[in-house]
Amino acid sequence: MGSIDRYIFRTTLASFAVVLVSLTGVIWITQALRGIDLMTSQGQTILTFLGVTSLAIPVLVLIIAPIALMIAVSHTLTKLATDSEIIVMNAAGLSPRRLFRPFLFATMVVSLLVAFIGSYLAPDGMRRLKRWDAEITADVLANILQPGRFAQLDQNLTIRVRERQPGGLLVGIFVDDRRDPKERVTIIADHGTVLKNKDGSFLILEDGNLQRFETGKTDPAMVAFGRYAFDMSKFSNRSQDVTYGIRERYLWELMVPPVDDPLYKQVPRQFSAEMHDRLMAPIYPLAFAALTFAFLGSPRTTRQSRNFSMGSAIAAVFGLRMAGFACSVVAAKSDFAAPLQYALLATAIGVSFWIISAGIVVEPPAKLVEAINRSNERLLRLFRRPAAA
Structure with missing residues (x-):
């Protein structure tokens, strides 16, 4: 990894960490306020309150991490474009495919983090939360x-x-x-x-x-x-008999569930849908990073072009994520939803890599640019008239 790769790699991961901590903290505070009754009505300590509410953080990270990576990649590319570093790198012979390599390394780190959280850390936190909540609510004292x-x-x-x-x-x-x-x-x-x-x-x-x-x-x-x-x-009821739901199961328990599991006998499709969600979770960071770089990784010469590419990247990521949520809901009732979700991710990644490898610059249509310029000219004339008067 060269000096340019290390610079982009560090910048991307640093931005990812800042965005991830910020978004997770804000969402965690809004969720934690719902459990404030642990201290008021049930007389629990502040440590118990923080411990119970913090167990849901891995689940939040699992959802926020791909979005935080998309924001980090777009921030890094915007920074490089603002300082004209992308243009200099391109003039020096650094192709977009070569420039994407440090972003790919950062994406692999995020994907490994998401895979670990989805397979073990998130369900383990949900298990601890369920046991802790059962102990608190079942205690007569x-x-x-x-x-x-x-x-x-x-x-x-x-x-x-x-x-x-x-x-x-x-x-x-x-x-x-x-x-x-x-x-x-x-x-x-x-x-x-x-x-x-x-x-x-x-x-x-x-x-x-x-x-x-x-x-x-x-x-x-x-x-x-x-x-x-x-x-x-x-x-004081100290019973620890807690029945774990589907979200509290580890990945290997979803892949090979016990045959005599009563919950699996009732809803086998939901086990399969949750398993596919866990398996696809590490793929979303790669899809989001590839889409973002495909729209923003090429050198731009005009502000309109970069704004259009930024809006297109956000729309593409949002559409892919919403389609994934829809497929996850339908997967509990249909066997075709999970393969469709895999196909959507594969298509998004394949098209993004093709754009990056071919060096295609995604720019707005010429008519759209002309319409924006005409609109800007009208606004300038409109604001100039009162000043001249």
Whole structure:
């Protein structure tokens, strides 16, 4: 790889990283705001909130990476054209096919990244997210103990929490335990927290008092305590039986699904459609980069020509991606959608490589350029008249 190749390679990957991080961050923030109730209503910590929401980032990267590469390639080519570097390279004998080589190397890096995310990282993150979400939503201590409500955990056990503060701190705790027919226990504590360990789940109460009413006795026994552990393991569902959907399956599980899988027996076509989506995901970066370079890689002499090529590249990439989404939806019902999607990608890549190899310059029709020039002249005359007056 020569100095020119390294320069273009570094510029393209640097632009790709900036665009990918920016777009992913913006979309992640909009998605993460939906899970803000983890901290407000369920009393989870900020680390839990960030951990749960960040597990969806690989799925976002899987969709955004090809688009980010297209933007990076167009930015690099525009930069080279603005500085007249493409014209100089072309005059020095560097053909468009030779100029495309560093872009191809950068595309291979992005394709490998997308392949790894699609086959392992994205489904693994979705699995962790599903297990984490199931553990949070199935935990009675996190969902039933709502501030200001009397929670009836059992027929003879009532708990009320006045306030839930950040960090899982419970303030103003009242416990009425009548499960033992021989006695009744009433506990009032200033504050407390929920503790989970290998021995079970406990409500750790601090700075309170305990009243024990025993059958046959007139006066209750009262005990003031600084710290008291109330066992609630019975009410904390820690089951880890989670059924994974199609999107949570690894690529090899989609290619060779278990014969006795009940989900595969119900929707075998959806397994096949998801598998083809994973296999085609690394091809989209190559198709987008090739299309973008085919429209913008040749030297341009006019601004109208470059604007037309930029618009054409965006339209071609958008049309190919929308056609791919449509084929993915139809693939769950038809066997011809997946081959059609492969054919579309192969056609886009083949036509792009043919344009690059032949050195064809994609320019707007002459009539369109004349119409744009006439329109610009009318606008100039229109704005000049008030100034002259």
